[in-house]
Amino acid sequence: MKKLFAFVFLSFALLVTPAFAHHSFAMFDHTRSVTLKGTVAKFQWTNPHAYIELDVAAADGKVSHFTIECTSINMLQRSGWRSTSIKAGDKVSAVVAPLLDGQPGGLLLEVTMPDGKVLDPGVPGAQGYKRSDK
Amino acid sequence: MKNSLQLAGVLAVVLLVQVAVRVGAQQGDRVPDITGSWERLGFGARLTDAQRQFLPPAGGGQPPLKPEPRKEWQARVQAAREADAKGQPLATNATACLPEGMPAMMGATFPIEILQSKGQVTIIEEAYTQVRRILLDRPQKALADVEPGFYGSSVGRWEGDTLVVNTIGVKESVRFQNAPHSPDMKITERMHLVAPDILWNEITIDDPATLEKPWTVTYAYRRNPNYTLLEYVCEDNREYADDQGRQKIRIPAPQK
Numbered sequence: 001m002k003k004l005f006a007f008v009f010l011s012f013a014l015l016v017t018p019a020f021a022h023h024s025f026a027m028f029d030h031t032r033s034v035t036l037k038g039t040v041a042k043f044q045w046t047n048p049h050a051y052i053e054l055d056v057a058a059a060d061g062k063v064s065h066f067t068i069e070c071t072s073i074n075m076l077q078r079s080g081w082r083s084t085s086i087k088a089g090d091k092v093s094a095v096v097a098p099l100l101d102g103q104p105g106g107l108l109l110e111v112t113m114p115d116g117k118v119l120d121p122g123v124p125g126a127q128g129y130k131r132s133d134k
Numbered sequence: 135m136k137n138s139l140q141l142a143g144v145l146a147v148v149l150l151v152q153v154a155v156r157v158g159a160q161q162g163d164r165v166p167d168i169t170g171s172w173e174r175l176g177f178g179a180r181l182t183d184a185q186r187q188f189l190p191p192a193g194g195g196q197p198p199l200k201p202e203p204r205k206e207w208q209a210r211v212q213a214a215r216e217a218d219a220k221g222q223p224l225a226t227n228a229t230a231c232l233p234e235g236m237p238a239m240m241g242a243t244f245p246i247e248i249l250q251s252k253g254q255v256t257i258i259e260e261a262y263t264q265v266r267r268i269l270l271d272r273p274q275k276a277l278a279d280v281e282p283g284f285y286g287s288s289v290g291r292w293e294g295d296t297l298v299v300n301t302i303g304v305k306e307s308v309r310f311q312n313a314p315h316s317p318d319m320k321i322t323e324r325m326h327l328v329a330p331d332i333l334w335n336e337i338t339i340d341d342p343a344t345l346e347k348p349w350t351v352t353y354a355y356r357r358n359p360n361y362t363l364l365e366y367v368c369e370d371n372r373e374y375a376d377d378q379g380r381q382k383i384r385i386p387a388p389q390k
Contacts, residue, residue: 022243022261023373024223024381046369048231053386067385069372074244074260074364100221103385 022072023048025123028097028107033132036066036106040090045083047072052086052108054094067105068096070121079122090114097129165292166327169250171363172355174242175332188332190352197313203344210312217380225375227307231368233262235284235308236301237321237337240353247363248333255290255297260363268299277302282317284308290323299323316343331357 038056050070057063070076073083086092091114096106108121109129123129175185199207217224233239240246244260255268266285273289280287280303290299301321306314319341328334332354339349372384 022228024218024226026218026223027221027381027383029221044370046371047366048228048368048371048373051372065386067383069383072261072366074366077364099383099385103383105383105385 025097025107027100028129029100030097030128031130032098033095033109033129034098034106035093035095035133036068037093038066038091040086040088040092041065042088043083043086045073047074050076052092052094052111054092064104066096067103068094068108069105070108071123075122079120081119081121085119086111086113095131095133165250165297166295167250168248168255168297168325168327168333170357170359171245171247171361172242172333173245173358173361175354175356177242185332185356188328188334188354190334190336190354197311197349198346199313199344200346203314207313214312223381225373225379225381229373229375229381231262231371233264233284234259235264236266236286236288236304236310237323237339237351238308238310239264239266239285240323240335240337242353242355244366245358245361245363246355255299258363260366262368263366268297274300274302277318282306286321296324296326299325310339313349314344315339315341318343328354333357 036054036056038054040052041055042051042053044051044053050073052068052070054066054068055063056066073081076085093112095109095111097109098106107123107129109123109126109131110121111119113119120126175181176189181189197207214224227234234241234243239259239261240257242259246260247258249256249258253270255270257266257268258264264285266288268288268290270290270292275287282303282305284305286301286303288299288301290297292298299322301323302319303317304315304319304321306317309315319339322338322340324336324338326334334352334354336350336352339345339351374382374384376382
């Protein structure tokens with residue numbers, strides 16, 4: 001079983017490798033996702049990658065800060081994003097693959113805007129990330 | 135009357151010059167038109183059946199390295215694989231926003247643009263705004279006269295419908311599929327249209343110091359007349375290599 005898993009994983013890794021040629025996303029947990037509801041503190045529209053800084057308030061009112069990595073702004077633009085797609089103050093719901101090292105951050109898999117519109121950052125091999133919300 | 139004859143003569147000369155210029159331009163333009171934006175065929179978008187027939191034969195798999203460099207290559211690939219499996223990927227040139235260089239940039243992870251101008255073909259890869267200049271119909275420099283760089287020194291010529299390009303002077307830290315190479319590496323590209331909007335680039339790497347035999351990889355590209363390359367500048371790159379050579383992301387310190 002372990003062997004089969006290794007084979008499947010390797011086949012998948014080989015399959016998606018070209019798309020990952022620039023940057024590795026191996027520091028993110030591919031086996032689960034976390035849904036973060038919060039207020040955008042900043043949308044960093046830069047290369048090599050864009051970032052969403054998100055303030056998430058817990059039930060007790062305590063605010064935690066998360067850094068969410070997106071793809072390159074070139075890939076985002078080819079997927080229909082603009083620098084104005086997300087603004088500071090927007091209340092959004094972001095599904096992320098969390099960082100494996102425990103730091104408060106993750107890779108953006110999709111984000112739902114206040115108007116209900118869902119934006120897909122076009123993560124290469126996104127179908128290979130297990131979604132806990134689905 | 136005399137004046138109108140003179141005018142007719144001047145007009146005739148102007149017309150003849152125009153015709154001559156046009157014929158000359160046509161002769162000079164007789165090379166295939168490969169100008170435009172190109173995307174790697176089979177990258178991202180799903181292939182149509184019509185496109186599938188233009189995929190080049192699968193490349194030769196692993197680089198045909200000699201035993202010593204093969205050991206180094208295997209160790210590097212293995213280390214990267216293990217680091218990825220641990221969720222601690224190794225930093226690469228990309229972590230520092232360094233360009234891919236030759237010949238990796240021709241893999242067109244992002245779209246490329248080819249520009250044909252007098253005596254030169256210029257190729258731009260959108261990612262990292264990589265630019266290489268191929269000077270046409272002139273001899274290659276001596277290796278000693280080329281400073282090692284990411285793109286090297288490229289000269290080319292049209293052999294019939296094929297643009298043949300010779301590149302030398304790629305620095306050793308610039309690797310293709312992780313394979314080591316010597317300063318003497320020579321890259322030969324053969325680019326030709328296999329359909330009006332499908333270009334093949336057969337890339338052959340010669341490096342007897344590290345390779346058992348020449349290593350050939352062929353890429354196919356699809357012309358996209360509706361795409362204009364976007365700018366790409368690394369700005370406030372938050373990825374970095376830590377002291378153990380692992381790729382990390384700079385996360386703001388939690389607020390107290």
